[in-house]
Every structure is written in C-alpha cells, then in structure tokens.
Amino acid sequence: MKPSWWYRFLFFIFLTVVSVMAVVPTLFNFDENSKFPIKSKMSLGLDLQGGLYMIMGIDFNKVYKDEVISYARKIEYSLNDIGVKSKLGDVDVTTPDDPAHSVVLESAADLDKAKARIRDYFPSILRLTKEEGTKLTYGLSKVIKDQIQSQSVTKSIEVIRNRIDEFGVTEPEIVSQGKDRIVVALPGVKDIERAKDLIGKTAKLEFRIVNDQVAPTQISAWLEKAKTAGVVFKKGDRWSQHVSKINEFLKSDLPAGYEIAFERKVNKATNETTLEVPMLVEDQAKLTGDELADARVQIDQQRQEPYVSLEFKSLGSKLFEEITGANVGKRLAVILDGNVYTAPNIQQKIGGGRAQITLGQGNFNQLMQQASDIALVLRAGALPVQLDFQEQRTVGPSLGSDSISAARLGGMIGTIAVFLFALFYYRFSGAIAILTLLCNVLFILAGLVGLGATLTLPGIAGIALTVGMAIDGNIIIYERIREEIRRGISNYKAVEAGFGHAFWTIVDANITTALAGLCLLNFGTGPVRGFAVTLLLGIVATVYTCYFLSGLLFELYMQKTEGQDLSI
Amino acid sequence: MMQIIPSNLNIDFVGKIKLCATVSAFLVIASWILSFTRMQYGVDFTGGAEIQVKFAKAVEVAKIRKTLESAGVAGGSVISIGEASENEYLVRVPGTEDTLNKIEAAVEQSMASSFKDDGVQIRKVDIVGPKAGAQLRLSGFLALAWSLIAIMVYVGLRFDFKYAPGAIIALIHDVSIVCGAYALFGIEFNLQTIAAILTVIGYSVNDTVIVYDRIRENAQKNIGETVTQHINKATNETLSRTVLTVATTLFSSIAMLIFGGPAIFNFFFATTIGILVGTYSSIYIASPTIMLLDEFYASRDKKNQKDEGHKVAVPAK
Numbered sequence: 001m002k003p004s005w006w007y008r009f010l011f012f013i014f015l016t017v018v019s020v021m022a023v024v025p026t027l028f029n030f031d032e033n034s035k036f037p038i039k040s041k042m043s044l045g046l047d048l049q050g051g052l053y054m055i056m057g058i059d060f061n062k063v064y065k066d067e068v069i070s071y072a073r074k075i076e077y078s079l080n081d082i083g084v085k086s087k088l089g090d091v092d093v094t095t096p097d098d099p100a101h102s103v104v105l106e107s108a109a110d111l112d113k114a115k116a117r118i119r120d121y122f123p124s125i126l127r128l129t130k131e132e133g134t135k136l137t138y139g140l141s142k143v144i145k146d147q148i149q150s151q152s153v154t155k156s157i158e159v160i161r162n163r164i165d166e167f168g169v170t171e172p173e174i175v176s177q178g179k180d181r182i183v184v185a186l187p188g189v190k191d192i193e194r195a196k197d198l199i200g201k202t203a204k205l206e207f208r209i210v211n212d213q214v215a216p217t218q219i220s221a222w223l224e225k226a227k228t229a230g231v232v233f234k235k236g237d238r239w240s241q242h243v244s245k246i247n248e249f250l251k252s253d254l255p256a257g258y259e260i261a262f263e264r265k266v267n268k269a270t271n272e273t274t275l276e277v278p279m280l281v282e283d284q285a286k287l288t289g290d291e292l293a294d295a296r297v298q299i300d301q302q303r304q305e306p307y308v309s310l311e312f313k314s315l316g317s318k319l320f321e322e323i324t325g326a327n328v329g330k331r332l333a334v335i336l337d338g339n340v341y342t343a344p345n346i347q348q349k350i351g352g353g354r355a356q357i358t359l360g361q362g363n364f365n366q367l368m369q370q371a372s373d374i375a376l377v378l379r380a381g382a383l384p385v386q387l388d389f390q391e392q393r394t395v396g397p398s399l400g401s402d403s404i405s406a407a408r409l410g411g412m413i414g415t416i417a418v419f420l421f422a423l424f425y426y427r428f429s430g431a432i433a434i435l436t437l438l439c440n441v442l443f444i445l446a447g448l449v450g451l452g453a454t455l456t457l458p459g460i461a462g463i464a465l466t467v468g469m470a471i472d473g474n475i476i477i478y479e480r481i482r483e484e485i486r487r488g489i490s491n492y493k494a495v496e497a498g499f500g501h502a503f504w505t506i507v508d509a510n511i512t513t514a515l516a517g518l519c520l521l522n523f524g525t526g527p528v529r530g531f532a533v534t535l536l537l538g539i540v541a542t543v544y545t546c547y548f549l550s551g552l553l554f555e556l557y558m559q560k561t562e563g564q565d566l567s568i
Numbered sequence: 569m570m571q572i573i574p575s576n577l578n579i580d581f582v583g584k585i586k587l588c589a590t591v592s593a594f595l596v597i598a599s600w601i602l603s604f605t606r607m608q609y610g611v612d613f614t615g616g617a618e619i620q621v622k623f624a625k626a627v628e629v630a631k632i633r634k635t636l637e638s639a640g641v642a643g644g645s646v647i648s649i650g651e652a653s654e655n656e657y658l659v660r661v662p663g664t665e666d667t668l669n670k671i672e673a674a675v676e677q678s679m680a681s682s683f684k685d686d687g688v689q690i691r692k693v694d695i696v697g698p699k700a701g702a703q704l705r706l707s708g709f710l711a712l713a714w715s716l717i718a719i720m721v722y723v724g725l726r727f728d729f730k731y732a733p734g735a736i737i738a739l740i741h742d743v744s745i746v747c748g749a750y751a752l753f754g755i756e757f758n759l760q761t762i763a764a765i766l767t768v769i770g771y772s773v774n775d776t777v778i779v780y781d782r783i784r785e786n787a788q789k790n791i792g793e794t795v796t797q798h799i800n801k802a803t804n805e806t807l808s809r810t811v812l813t814v815a816t817t818l819f820s821s822i823a824m825l826i827f828g829g830p831a832i833f834n835f836f837f838a839t840t841i842g843i844l845v846g847t848y849s850s851i852y853i854a855s856p857t858i859m860l861l862d863e864f865y866a867s868r869d870k871k872n873q874k875d876e877g878h879k880v881a882v883p884a885k
Contacts, residue, residue, distance in 0.1 A: 047831070055700055196669075388665055390700035392693070399620070399691040399831070406829025414823030418816045425570050425812070458763055461824065461835050468820030469771065472813040476778065479809040486575055505781045508726055512777055513770030515718040520766045523711035528763045535767065 008552050016439065019446030026449060042449050044187070045456030045530050048404055050397035051187040052195050056156070056387040058180045061096045063152050063386070068140055070290060071126060072101035074315060075138065078121045079103070084110040089135055100129045100139035108134050149179060156182055156387060160199055181390065187454075192394050199387075205289025205378065209323070210331035210343050211258050211280040219260065219278050222250050243338055247283075259283040261333065263340040279340060281333050286323050291316025295378035297371045304364065306371040308357040310378065317353025325349035336377045403457050411464040418467055426478055428567035432553045433474040436545040440470050443541040444534060451537075456530030466538035472509070473546025477502040478568055491566040495558055499551050506547055510539045573808035581803045581851055582796045582859055588852040596741055599748020607751040610758030611694050613708070615701035616662045617672040618694040621679060623655040624687025631682070632657060639678035641671055650830035656691075658756075665697035708762040712743070715766055719773050727780055730865070734857030735776045738849035742772045745845045746838050755837055764835045768842025771817065775810060775850035782806050783855065795862045799855045807851075814847045 025034070026042040046053050072088055079086045089102025105114055111134065118126060118138070125144045130137035140148070153176045160174050160182065173185040189195050226249045233242045247259045254260070258280045265275040294311045312320050323332070324346050333343040334357075344357045357374060359367050418437070422430035444463055448455055481498030485491065514536060521532035558566075611618040621632075629646055636644040636659065644661040659679075663671045672695055679688055696704070716739060724732040743765055750757050782802035790798070821843060825836040 057699065388697075389669060389695070390665060390697040390703075392669070392695040394693045396689070396691045398689065403829055403831040406827065407824070407832055410824035410826070410828030410832075411820075413827055414820035417819035417823060421816060421819065425572075457831055458760060458835060461828070461832050462767075464824050464828070465767065465817070465820050465839060468817035469774075469813075471816045472774070472809075475809050475812045475816070479806075479812070483575070483805065501785070505778055508777045508781060509774040512719050512722060512773040515722060516715040516766045516770040516773075519711045519715035519718065520763060522714070523707040524759070524763065528759050531763045535770075 005552065005555055008548070012549060012552060015443065019442050022446040022449040023442065026445070040449060040452070042445065043452075043454045044400070045454040045459065046185060046187050046393070047395055047457045048400040048455065049188050050395045050400050051185070051189050052192050053185045053391075053393040054183070054196070054199065054389060055177065055391040056160075056182045056184065056199070057390045058152050058156060058182070059386050059388060060149060060152065060180060061093075061099070063148060064097065064140060064145065065091060065093060065099045066290075067144075067148055068099045068101045068138070070288065071122065071138065071140070072103060075103050075118055075122070075126075077315070077318070079105075079110075079114055079117060082113070082117055084114050084117065086110075086114065089137070092137065098139055100137045102130075102135050102137040105134040105136070111136075153180070153182065160184060182387070188397075196392070204336065204338075204386075205292065206285035206335045207287040207320075207323070208261075208281040208285050208333050208335055209327050210333050211255065211282070212331060214255065214280050216278075219280060222253055222260070223278060225253075226250055254280070257283055261335060261338060261340050263343065277340075279333065279343065281335070281340070285335075287316060287319045289378070291319060292378060295375045297368070297375045300358075305358065305361075306364070306368045307359060308371050308374045308378065310355045310357065312353040312355075314353070317351070320353065320355065321349060321351045324355075334374065334378065341377045342374050404460070407457065407460045407464070411460065411467075414464055415467050418471055422471060422474070426474075426568055428557075429474075429478055429554075432550055432557070433471055433478075435553065436474065436549045437467055437470060439549060440538070440541045440545040441467065443545070444537045447537040447541065448534065451533065453533045454530055455534075458528060458531030459534040462531050462534035462538060466535075466542065469513075470538065470542040470546060473502075473506045473542055474550060476505055476509075477546070477550065481566075481568055485566070485568075490563060492558060492563040495554055495566070499547070499554070503547060506543060510543050514539045571808070573811055575808070577804050577807060578800070579804060579807075580800055582799050582856045584852060585856040585860070588856070592741055592849070592853060595748070596744045599744045599751070602751035603744070603747045605751070606754070607747070608754055608756050610756040610761075611660060611696045611701070612758040613701055613705045614662075615664070615696050615698035616660060617668050617675070617696075618692075619659040619661075619672065619675060619679075619690060620649070620692035621657050621659060622689045622691050623657075623683060624689075626655055627683060627686050629657070632659065632679075635678050635682045636661070636675060638682070639671075639674040641675060644675075650833075654830075656830065665699060668695045668697060704759065708759065711762060711766060712769075715769055716740070719769070723773070723777065723780070727784060730861050731780055731858055733861060734854040735773055735780070737857055738776055738846075738854035739769055739772055741849045741853055742768055742842055742846045746842045749841045750838070753837075755834060758834065760832075760835045761838055764838030765842065767839055768846055771839075771843060772846030772850060775813075775847055776854040778809065779803055779806050779850055779855050780858075783858070795859050799859055803851055803855055810847060810851065814843060817843050 021038050022040075023042075024030070025036055025038055025040070030036050030039075030041070069091060072091075076086055076088055085106040086103050087106070089104050092100045092102070103114075105111060115128070115136065118128075118136075124141055126138040127141050128136060129139040157174050157176060173183070173187075175183050177183050184199055186195055223246070226246050229249060231242075231245050231249050243260070243262065247254070250260065259282075260278055261281045263275065263277040263279065291313050292310065296309055297306055298309050299306050327346050328348060330346055331343040332346050333340045335341070342357065357371075359370055415437075419434050422433045422437075424430070426433060441463060444466065447453075448459075477498050480501050481494045484494035484497045489497070517532050517535040517539065521529060521536065524532055629648070632646045633644070636646070641661045644659060646660075647658050648656070649658050650656050659675065661671055661675060672693060676690055676693075679690070716736060719739065720732045720736050723735045746765055746768060747757070749755075750761065779799075779802055782805055783798050786793075786798045786802050786805075787795075790801075793801075818840065821836050821840045824832060825840055828836060
C-alpha cells in the first residue's frame with residue numbers, strides 16, 4: 001500500500017476510536033463515577049425526555065413606565081437636596097412606548113435652578129418633554145431606553161436562572177432570543193406547574209409600612225362587608241385582581257393612603273390556602289425592589305439562627321434610612337406582586353444601606369427554609385420586569401420514551417431494508433457501502449456529543465433519513481464504475497474514474513442540502529434546530545464516508561484482488 | 569451484475585415536456601388552491617393550545633367534546649391520532665396570550681375530573697400565543713425563502729445561470745405539491761412540516777444537481793450535439809442512480825412513516841411525498857427547463873443578431 005493510504009487509514013482509525021469513545025458513555029449509560037475518560041453524554045431534547053419549553057416576552061412599555069416613575073421620585077429627592085421643594089405629578093402614557101412623568105415645583109422662582117439640577121444630575125438619562133408653569137414633565141432618553149432594554153433582558157435571565165437554580169432543575173437553558181424574548185428550556189423537569197409558576201411570576205417587590213393602629217377586628221369587619229356585598233374570590237381568578245377589587249370596594253372605609261394586603265400562602269400540592277392574614281399597608285411603596293442590591297441568607301454564629309441580610313443601592317440606602325428612622329416600632333411589609341411575604345418590625349433607624357431580617361426562634365430547618373424563601377423573593381424582586389408568556393410547550397416523560405422506541409423501530413426497519421438492498425444489488429461493494437453507512441451514523445452521533453448538541457425527535461428522523469440519503473453517494477460512485485466497466489476499461493481504471501467523476505457530484509449535491517439545513521438552523525427553534533444540526537452533521541459525515549472512506553476501502557480491495565475481481 | 573434499469577436505455581425525457589408541464593401546472597395550481605382554502609395549520613402558526621391526551625380505555629370523542637364545552641371552551645377541536653387502539657387524541661383550543669394559560673388549565677382540570685376512571689394522561693401541551701405564532705410563521709417562511717435563494721445562487725455559480733431557474737421551478741413545484749397533499753389529506757401543517765419541507769428541498773435539488781452535473785459533463789465532452797441531446801443522455805445515464813436512490817430513501821422514509829410513531833408521522837409524510845415528487849420534477853421539470861431557456865435565448869439571439877444556429881450551453885467549469 002502507498003504511504004498516503006496508510007496516513008488516510010490512520011486518520012480513519014483515529015476518527016473511529018475518538019467517535020466510539022464519545023458515544024460509549026451514552027450507549028451504555030455510564031454514570032458520573034465511571035472510570036471512563038469521557039464523561040459527557042448526549043443530552044436528549046425536551047421532546048424525548050419530557051420537560052418544559054417556554055418563550056417569554058418582555059413588555060418594555062411597562063418597564064419604561066416603571067422606570068419613569070422611579071426617576072420622578074429620584075428627581076424629587078435630588079431637588080430636595082438643594083432645597084427646592086417639589087411634589088410628584090402624574091404619569092403620562094399617551095404614547096405607550098415613551099411615557100413621561102411630571103414634577104410640580106412649589107415656587108416658580110426655583111424653575112431654572114431645578115432644571116439645571118436635573119440636567120446635571122441625570123445627564124443623557126432624562127429629557128424635558130413639556131414645561132407648563134411650575135410643572136416639568138420628563139421622559140426617558142433614547143440611550144437610557146436602549147440600556148433599559150438590554151438590561152431588562154439580562155436581568156430577567158439572571159432572575160429566572162436564579163429562581164430555577166434555587167429550585168434545582170438540571171441543565172436548564174435560559175437564553176435571550178431577539179431583543180425582547182427569553183427562551184427557557186427545562187428538560188426533565190417533573191413538576192411542570194410549579195416551574196411555570198416560578199418563571200411566569202412577575203417580580204415586583206415593594207417595601208411598605210404596616211398600619212397596626214387599626215385593630216385586626218376592624219379589618220375583618222371590613223372584609224366581611226366586602227364579602228357580603230359579593231366581592232368573593234372564585235377559583236381560576238387571579239388573586240391580585242381579587243385584592244384590588246376589595247380595595248376598590250372599601251375605598252371609602254379605609255384610612256386615606258392605606259390599603260389592604262394579604263400575607264397568603266398556598267399549598268402547591270393541594271392548592272389550598274394555608275395562611276391568609278390581612279393587614280393594612282400604605283398604598284404607595286416608599287421603596288421598591290430596584291433599589292435593592294442583594295439579599296442573602298446568613299447564619300448568626302453565636303445564636304445559630306439564620307437571618308436574611310439586605311444590601312441597598314446608594315439611593316435605596318438613603319431612602320431606607322429615612323423610612324426606618326421615621327417608623328421605628330412599626331412593621332415594614334415586604335410585598336412581592338401585592339403579596340405580603342414577611343413584615344418584620346423596625347427596631348431602629350438603619351443607615352449605611354445594610355439591614356437584617358431576623359426570624360425569631362424555632363426549628364432551625366424551618367427557619368432556614370423561611371429565610372431562603374424570603375431571600376429568594378427579595379432577590380427576584382430586585383427586578384421589576386413583567387414577563388408575558390408567548391409560547392409554552394410541555395411534554396410528559398411517557399410520550400418521549402414512546403416516541404424513542406417507535407422511532408428506533410422505524411429507523412431499524414428502514415436501515416435493514418437499505419442494507420439488504422445494498423448487499424443484494426452491489427454484493428461485496430454493497431458490504432463496503434454498509435460499513436461506510438455504519439461509520440456515518442457513528443460519526444453523526446459522536447458529532448452530537450462533541451458539539452454538546454441535543455438529540456431531538458426530528459433529529460432522530462434526520463439520522464434515519466440520512467441512512468437512506470447517504471447511500472446515494474455510494475450509488476453515484478458505483479453506478480459510475482459500472483458505466484465505465486461497460487465501456488470495457490479495466491477494473492482499476494473504472495474504480496478510479498468512478499471516484500474521480502463522482503467527487504464534485506457528491507460535493508455539489510451535499511452543499512445544496514447543507515444550504516437548506518443552514519437556513520433551518522438560522523430560523524428554526526427548539527427541536528427543529530436539533531434536526532438542522534443533525535442534518536448538517538450528517539452531510540459532513542456523508543461526504544467523508546461516501547467519498548474518502550469508501551475510496552480508502554476500495555483501494556485496499558483493488559490491491560488485494562490485484563484488480564482481477566470486482567464485485568459490484 | 570444486477571440491474572434494475574437497463575444500461576442502454578434511451579428515453580426521450582425532454583420530449584415529454586408539454587405533457588409534464590401541463591400535468592405539473594395542474595397539480596401545482598390545484599395544490600395552491602387546496603393550500604389556501606383548506607390547510608390545517610397547527611398551533612405553531614395559528615396560535616392557541618394543543619393538548620395531546622391519552623386514555624387507558626376507549627373513550628367517546630363526543631364525551632371529550634362535551635368536556636371541552638363544560639370547561640367553557642368555545643371553538644375547540646378534537647382529532648384522533650395514531651392507531652385507534654392507542655386512544656390518543658389531540659385537543660386544540662383557540663385563545664390569546666392572556667387567556668391561553670387559563671383555558672389550557674381549565675381543559676386539563678375538567679379532563680382529569682370527567683375521565684378519571686379512564687386512565688387519562690396529558691402527554692403534551694403546546695401553547696403558542698398569537699404573537700409567537702406570527703413570529704414562527706415569519707421564520708418558517710424566511711427559512712424557505714432563504715433556502716431557495718441560496719440554492720439558486722449556488723446552482724447559478726457552480727453551473728450557469730441558465731441552469732438555476734430550472735432547479736428553482738422544480739423546487740417550488742415540489743414544495744407546492746407537498747403542501748397541497750397536506751391540505752388534501754387534512755394533515756396538520758406545523759414546524760415539523762417546515763423542517764421536512766426543507767429536507768425535501770435538499771433532496772430534490774440534490775437530484776437535480778446530479779443530472780445537471782452530467783449535462784455539463786456531456787456538454788463539454790460531446791460538442792456539436794444539441795442541448796436536448798445532452799439532457800436526454802444525461803438523464804438516461806443517471807437514471808439508474810436516480811431510481812436506486814429513490815428506492816433507498818423511500819425505504820427509510822416509509823419505514824419511519826409506518827413504524828416511527830405518531831409524533832413523527834407528520835415529518836415523514838412530507839418527506840415520502842416530497843421524495844417522489846422531487847424525483848419526478850428533477851427529471852421532467854428541472855432539466856427540460858434548461859432546454860426551454862436555451863431555445864428562448866437562441867431565438868432572441870437570432871432575432872437580435874440574425875445569428876444562425878442553435879447555440880449550445882457550454883458553461884464554464
């Protein structure tokens with residue numbers, strides 16, 4: 001054999017060994033502790049192992065509105081710092097994608113001073129959209145809106161990941177798609193309802209002072225009154241809407257500036273409400289989650305008690321100091337999406353932007369659970385972005401395994417038919433074709449492991465179809481060889497001509513298929529992308545096995561028979 | 569040496585162009601009409617919820633419909649999928665982003681309660697909001713459009729721009745007829761179908777390119793023969809390859825169609841039809857189009873330059 005043959009042969013052996021190594025852990029389902037050098041296994045797509053796939057959209061108009069309100073508050077504070085008294089006007093959402101908020105100055109004399117202050121303090125963030133007397137209306141700048149967009153996406157991804165990580169789902173995929181969409185794929189997740197709940201939850205965190213001067217009996221009386229008037233919670237309603245109905249109804253009874261909120265816990269398994277404590281809280285949040293930098297569970301080493309530590313951003317620290325200073329002895333409710341999660345007592349004025357929520361005595365594990373729930377809520381709440389679902393696909397595990405076994409059966413039958421045909425029609429050359437096809441499938445599987453791609457149901461379809469389509473390469477070569485033999489030239493020459501003429505045909509044919517595959521990869525989503533990856537891998541593997549590998553084998557074959565015999 | 573197609577075959581493929589063009593035009597137009605009037609789009613494209621539900625025992629479809637009504641769902645549809653003995657159904661309900669989750673939950677709940685003795689099992693739920701549906705429609709369409717453009721450019725560059733329209737006409741022909749078959753048999757057209765159609769495009773153009781390759785080779789070898797002769801000769805020479813490849817690919821495709829399970833039926837329905845139509849179009853549509861274009865150019869040249877003779881396309885290698 002020529003030296004170049006040996007090099008190519010060694011390359012083939014190398015490829016095969018590497019591929020077998022890559023595929024073995026998947027085929028024999030090695031666990032992580034196996035001694036085998038390669039650990040990575042092919043991951044199955046959602047459609048095969050079950051799970052949840054969702055696409056969430058971000059409503060930027062809502063985000064802009066929240067931002068503009070939050071900036072208005074900051075304006076008020078920054079004006080106050082230089083001695084300009086002002087009060088908040090209202091939000092103007094006549095153009096939903098460009099909301100504005102007004103600030104009314106107490107004295108017209110401060111107008112220029114205030115405008116200069118805002119210009120200097122919020123450069124390239126706010127723009128003055130309207131000026132009517134002492135009423136200044138500000139909107140967001142283009143720059144800050146772009147920034148808010150990208151931040152909203154990355155923060156939402158972070159928050160969703162956080163929530164999912166903290167509830168322990170293996171191999172979640174949380175990525176952005178386009179400018180305003182987030183794809184969440186949770187393969188193998190068992191409790192789909194809970195996962196959906198977790199992800200879909202709008203994280204809007206607020207800190208509000210609790211009014212404990214009104215007796216609980218009075219609150220109960222009010223609620224009873226609402227109930228008898230027909231404001232009742234029906235199954236299937238959204239709780240938050242029910243609460244706002246109650247407040248609407250009781251508007252005239254409640255003390256001004258306060259509304260009713262509930263500390264409510266629902267048992268996820270039974271859907272029963274286990275706790276429903278009403279309380280009277282301020283109707284405006286003094287401080288919201290976006291002023292919060294971080295929250296985490298820590299353990300008091302001396303007393304062996306878990307607590308939640310909070311850290312505020314700069315403006316948040318200042319606000320928190322003011323709020324706690326003015327309300328020592330009162331309770332501060334931590335409210336997520338209108339739901340009170342905890343309402344700790346304010347023991348003293350807290351400066352420096354750091355605070356603790358202690359949980360009192362009790363079973364350590366229970367307290368720990370409680371603390372981590374609160375920390376989770378606080379952290380999730382640091383991002384007030386509303387996500388609305390756009391697409392949601394859930395697959396039960398049984399469907400996936402049924403699909404796999406059916407597809408495997410179909411694939412086997414098809415493959416055996418192709419193999420039998422090859423043997424029958426092309427005899428020994430058919431056996432070579434079968435060998436190259438087997439290597440083809442092996443390389444595709446190894447490629448999937450190597451790329452860390454997931455095998456989806458359409459992906460299996462792609463592999464099954466590749467077997468039928470890849471033999472096309474062999475057929476092109478063999479038919480050409482037969483043609484050449486009919487012309488009466490020697491076996492050697494015929495094989496040479498067959499391979500020589502077939503190369504560009506095979507390449508052209510496969511490149512056009514690859515173009516279709518690339519378009520699919522670019523525009524497809526989820527399982528369809530999995531198919532595109534398999535198709536593209538199949539094309540690379542086909543060109544190698546059909547042309548180079550069969551060439552290698554034919555050279556050996558011709559050498560062994562010295563060109564005398566050609567079974568084709 | 570075993571042979572299905574005799575090697576000395578000399579069929580006049582190009583000569584059948586009028587008949588084939590008529591038949592194909594009829595099929596394509598019929599497919600368009602069918603596609604635009606009665607195509608069953610899946611929730612991927614229309615938006616809505618699709619719930620795949622399986623029962624341990626046989627149940628009546630009417631009862632499922634009734635359950636839907638009692639869940640307060642209007643305009644839902646129920647179809648049986650897979651083998652009848654599998655008792656598996658697809659329930660489709662319309663809705664918008666805001667309502668779908670609630671509707672779907674209500675359906676699941678009332679299914680669970682009214683079929684609790686029948687071993688009801690929710691196997692799969694797809695909820696696609698109208699916004700996402702529009703997005704998916706757009707990307708599906710773009711994927712198809714771009715692949716056609718890319719293939720046209722590639723064929724144009726590798727062969728000659730005289731060759732490209734034939735390939736594209738054949739592809740549009742194939743895609744149309746596959747779509748028409750979906751509409752005719754009332755099979756749901758969804759994302760999987762798009763993937764399958766792109767595979768068909770790949771397969772069909774593969775077929776076309778192989779014949780083109782041979783036409784080019786013959787045109788370079790046998791200067792002096794007409795384009796019609798080149799095309800007929802190339803098609804005859806590659807015919808055994810064409811038939812064999814159709815056979816093997818159909819083995820795979822039909823085996824999956826029959827045994828591969830309901831989840832993948834949709835995909836292989838498209839590929840099975842596409843492979844057949846694609847092969848036909850490569851032989852009878854794509855290559856003869858080269859001749860038509862060649863005649864068109866030749867007659868135009870004649871008119872313009874009074875140039876005599878039938879120019880033979882000898883594309884650059």
